[in-house]
Amino acid sequence: MLGLDAYHLSLITAVGISVGVALSLNLITGFCGQISLGHAAFYGTGAYCAALLTKAGVPFALGLASGALLAAVLGVVVGLASLRVRHDFLAITTMGVGFLFIGVVRQQDVLGGELGVSAIPDPGLGKAGFALLCVGFAAAVSAFSVYVKRSWMGFVFDAVASDEDTARVLGIDVPRYKLAAFALGTALAGLGGGLYAHNVKFIAPDSFGFVESITILAMVVIGGIGSVGGVVLAAVVLSLLPQWFQFIDDYKLLLYGGLLFAVMRFSPGGLAGATRAVLARMRGA
Amino acid sequence: MNGQLLKLESVTVTFGGVVALSEVTFSLESSELLGLIGPNGAGKTTALRSITGVVTPQHGTVTVAGHDLSGLSIQARARLGLGFSQQLVRPFFNLSLLDNVALAAGHAITRSPRRALFARDRSRQRAQALELLERVGIADAAASAPAELPLGYLKRLEVARALALSPRLLLLDEPLAGLNQQEARRLADTLRELNGDGLSMLLIEHNLSEVMRICARLVVLDNGRKIAEGVPGEVMSRADVRRAYLGESYAQA
Ligand SMILES: Nc1ncnc2c1ncn2[C@@H]1O[C@H](COP(=O)(O)OP(=O)(O)O)[C@@H](O)[C@H]1O
Ligand SMILES: [Mg+2]
Numbered sequence: 001m002l003g004l005d006a007y008h009l010s011l012i013t014a015v016g017i018s019v020g021v022a023l024s025l026n027l028i029t030g031f032c033g034q035i036s037l038g039h040a041a042f043y044g045t046g047a048y049c050a051a052l053l054t055k056a057g058v059p060f061a062l063g064l065a066s067g068a069l070l071a072a073v074l075g076v077v078v079g080l081a082s083l084r085v086r087h088d089f090l091a092i093t094t095m096g097v098g099f100l101f102i103g104v105v106r107q108q109d110v111l112g113g114e115l116g117v118s119a120i121p122d123p124g125l126g127k128a129g130f131a132l133l134c135v136g137f138a139a140a141v142s143a144f145s146v147y148v149k150r151s152w153m154g155f156v157f158d159a160v161a162s163d164e165d166t167a168r169v170l171g172i173d174v175p176r177y178k179l180a181a182f183a184l185g186t187a188l189a190g191l192g193g194g195l196y197a198h199n200v201k202f203i204a205p206d207s208f209g210f211v212e213s214i215t216i217l218a219m220v221v222i223g224g225i226g227s228v229g230g231v232v233l234a235a236v237v238l239s240l241l242p243q244w245f246q247f248i249d250d251y252k253l254l255l256y257g258g259l260l261f262a263v264m265r266f267s268p269g270g271l272a273g274a275t276r277a278v279l280a281r282m283r284g285a
Numbered sequence: 286m287n288g289q290l291l292k293l294e295s296v297t298v299t300f301g302g303v304v305a306l307s308e309v310t311f312s313l314e315s316s317e318l319l320g321l322i323g324p325n326g327a328g329k330t331t332a333l334r335s336i337t338g339v340v341t342p343q344h345g346t347v348t349v350a351g352h353d354l355s356g357l358s359i360q361a362r363a364r365l366g367l368g369f370s371q372q373l374v375r376p377f378f379n380l381s382l383l384d385n386v387a388l389a390a391g392h393a394i395t396r397s398p399r400r401a402l403f404a405r406d407r408s409r410q411r412a413q414a415l416e417l418l419e420r421v422g423i424a425d426a427a428a429s430a431p432a433e434l435p436l437g438y439l440k441r442l443e444v445a446r447a448l449a450l451s452p453r454l455l456l457l458d459e460p461l462a463g464l465n466q467q468e469a470r471r472l473a474d475t476l477r478e479l480n481g482d483g484l485s486m487l488l489i490e491h492n493l494s495e496v497m498r499i500c501a502r503l504v505v506l507d508n509g510r511k512i513a514e515g516v517p518g519e520v521m522s523r524a525d526v527r528r529a530y531l532g533e534s535y536a537q538a
Contacts, residue, residue, distance in 0.1 A: 152394045152401035159377050159388055166375040169337065170389045171363035171396065171450060180398040 009131045011243060013199050016134030017192050018239035020141040022219035022231050024188035027145065029217070030226035031154060032181035033161025034082070035091045038098030039189055039216045042071040044208030045101070046190025047197040048111055051120045054198070060123040064194040071190025072183045079182030083175045098213050105205045116204030123198050134195055138232075141188055145228045148184075157181065161226075211253050218256035222263050224272025234271060290315045290454055290485050291336065296345035298331050305331040307509040308345070313454070313487055318480040320500035320517070321489045324529055327506040329489045330372055333456050336487075337369045338362045349454065364396065368452030372459045372489070374439040376431035382442055383427040386414035389449035417445040422471055436463035441472060448479070455479075455486045461495055473499050493530075497521065505529070 004012070025039045046067035053063040078097050082090050105111050112118075125133060148154045156177055159167045164174050197203050215238065223234030238256070242248045248255060267274045291313040298306040306328040313319045321329050334340040336347050338359040347354045354362055363369070377385050390410040394400050418424040421441040426434055431442065440463045447455055457476070461469040473495040480486055480499075490496045496503070497517045505513040505520060507529040513520045520526055 148402070150405055152391060152404040152407070153398060155384070155388055155391070155407070156395050156398075156401055158379055162377040162379045163375055165339075165359075166371075166377065168359040169363055169369050169371070169375075170446070171360050171392050173360050173396070173398075176398050177401075180402070 009127045013131045013134045015239050016138040017195050019138035019235040021192035022235035023141045023145050024185045025216050026220045026231045028181045028185035031157040036094040037091050038094035040208040040212035041098045041101035042186040042189040043193040045071040046193030047203050050194030051117045051197040054121050067194035068187045068190040072187035075182045075186025079179045102205045118202045120201040218260050224270030227272030230272030292348045294346045296342045298342050304509050309511050311504045318486045320496045320503040323506035328509040366453035368447035368450045368455045370443040370447040370457045383414050386445050386449045387411045389446045421445045458489045461492045
C-alpha cells in the first residue's frame with residue numbers, strides 16, 4: 001500500500017468504507033429481510049458522534065466506538081418502532097427516519113446546522129495507515145457477515161426473511177431477531193460513519209441524505225440481497241464509478257434508482273443471482 | 286401421566302360478522318389422541334389457531350397444563366411445548382426440506398439470538414431432522430427445495446417440523462390431505478405409534494376412516510358449535526352428526 005500515491009490511497013479508503021457500510025445494511029436487509037431506505041441516518045449518527053467527540057479531545061478509537069454505540073441505540077429504537085409495521089410500511093418508516101435525521105441535524109447549532117462540522121481532527125495514522133484501517137474495516141465486516149450467515153443466527157434470519165409467521169410457530173422470537181439485525185447493522189454503519197468523518201474531515205447534513213441511503217441500498221440489491229461476495233463487488237464498483245466519471249455524481253439518484261428498479265424487475269437475485277443462473281446454464285449446456 | 290393437558294373453555298371467535306366458534310368447550314387428557322372433526326367451515330382450524338395464538342378469542346380461555354395462554358405470543362406458546370402442523374402448508378421456500386426440519390430441531394439454540402450467534406454446528410440437528418423425515422416417509426426428498434415437491438410431501442414436512450420441536454402437545458390440521466391412500470395410512474400409523482410412545486395429539490382430519498381407526502375419542506364441531514363428543518363409534522352413529530356430515534358429502538359429490 002505504501003507505494004500508492006495519495007489519489008489511490010483516497011480511493012481505497014472510500015471503497016473500504018463503502019464496502020463495510022453496504023455489508024452493514026446487508027445484515028438487516030439481505031440476511032434478515034428488513035428493507036431500510038434510511039440507512040444513511042445511522043451512518044450519519046456515527047459520523048457526527050465520532051467527529052464531535054474527537055473535536056472535543058476524545059481519542060479517535062473511543063470516538064469511533066461511541067459513534068457505533070449511539071448508532072446502534074438509535075437502530076434499536078427504530079427497530080422497535082418497525083416491529084409493528086411490515087414490508088412496504090417498513091420502507092416508508094425507515095425513509096421517514098432518514099428525513100427526520102437530516103431535519104433534526106439541520107436545526108441543531110451544536111451539530112453545526114446547515115454548515116456542518118468542519119476541522120475534524122486527523123487521527124494521525126497517515127494516509128496509508130488510514131487507508132489500511134478502512135480496508136481492515138471492510139475485511140472485518142466481510143468476515144463477520146460470512147460468520148453470521150453460517151451461524152444459527154443466519155439460519156434463523158433465512159427463516160424470518162422467508163416467512164415470519166411460520167418462524168413464530170417454530171418458537172422463534174422474531175422481534176428479538178429483527179432487533180439483533182438492526183443493532184448489529186446500525187452499529188457497523190455507525191462505525192463506517194466515524195471513519196468517513198475522519199477521512200473527509202468535514203461533514204454536513206447532505207452527506208447523509210436520501211441519495212446516500214439509496215446508494216447503500218443499491219449496493220445491497222445490485223450485489224444480490226444476502227450475498228456477501230455480490231454486495232462487496234457492487235459496493236466496490238458503485239463507489240468507484242462516481243470517482244471516475246464525475247457526471248455520475250449529479251445523477252446518482254436517477255442512476256441508482258434506475259438500477260434498483262432494473263435489478264428488482266429482471267434479476268431479483270442481483271449480480272450473485274445472475275452469476276448463479278449463468279453458471280447453471282453453462283453447466284446445463 | 287394423567288390429567289388435563291389442554292382445555293378450551295367457552296371459546297368464542299368472530300371474524301367481522303361471522304361467528305367461527307361459539308362457546309366451545311372441550312379438553313384433552315395427557316397422552317390422548319383426540320380427533321376434532323366436522324364439515325368444512327365448522328371452525329376446526331379456528332379452534333386450533335386459538336390454541337396456537339394465531340387468532341385471539343373474543344371470549345373464553347385456553348389453558349395448557351394449567352397455564353392460561355391468553356396474552357402469550359405465538360412463539361411463547363410454541364416454547365411451552367405446542368407443535369403445530371398447519372392446514373395450508375408454509376415451508377420456508379429458501380431452505381431445503383432437511384433444513385426446514387433442522388431449524389425446528391434447533392429450538393433450544395434459536396430460543397435466544399445470543400446463543401444462535403455463537404452456535405454454528407448444525408450436524409446434530411440435521412441428523413435428527415433426517416430421522417424425522419424418515420419417520421414421516423419423505424427422507425428421499427431431504428435435499429430438495431420445497432417448491433419442487435407435491436403437496437403430499439409438504440404436508441408431511443409440516444408434521445416432521447412440528448415433531449422436531451419435541452412438543453408435549455402436537456396439533457395437526459388435516460395432515461393426511463393431499464396424501465394418497467397408502468401414504469395416508471402410513472402416516473396415520475406413524476401418528477398412532479407416536480401417541481403410543483406417550484405424545485399427546487389433537488388431530489383435525491377429514492379422512493374419517495383413518496380418524497375412526499386411530500382416535501380413541503372425538504369432538505365434533507358444526508357451524509362453530511360443539512355438537513357431539515365421545516368414542517368414535519357412538520359419535521358417528523348420532524343422527525345430528527350424520528346430518529352435518531352427510532349433508533356436506535352429498536353437496537360435495
Ligand atoms: N381469517 C378469517 N377471516 C374471516 N373469516 C374466517 C377466517 N378464518 C376462518 N373464517 C371463517 O370462519 C369459519 C370457520 O372456518 P375454519 O375454522 O377454517 O373451519 P374449518 O377448519 O372447520 O373448515 C368459516 O366460516 C370461515 O369462513
Ligand atoms: Mg380447516
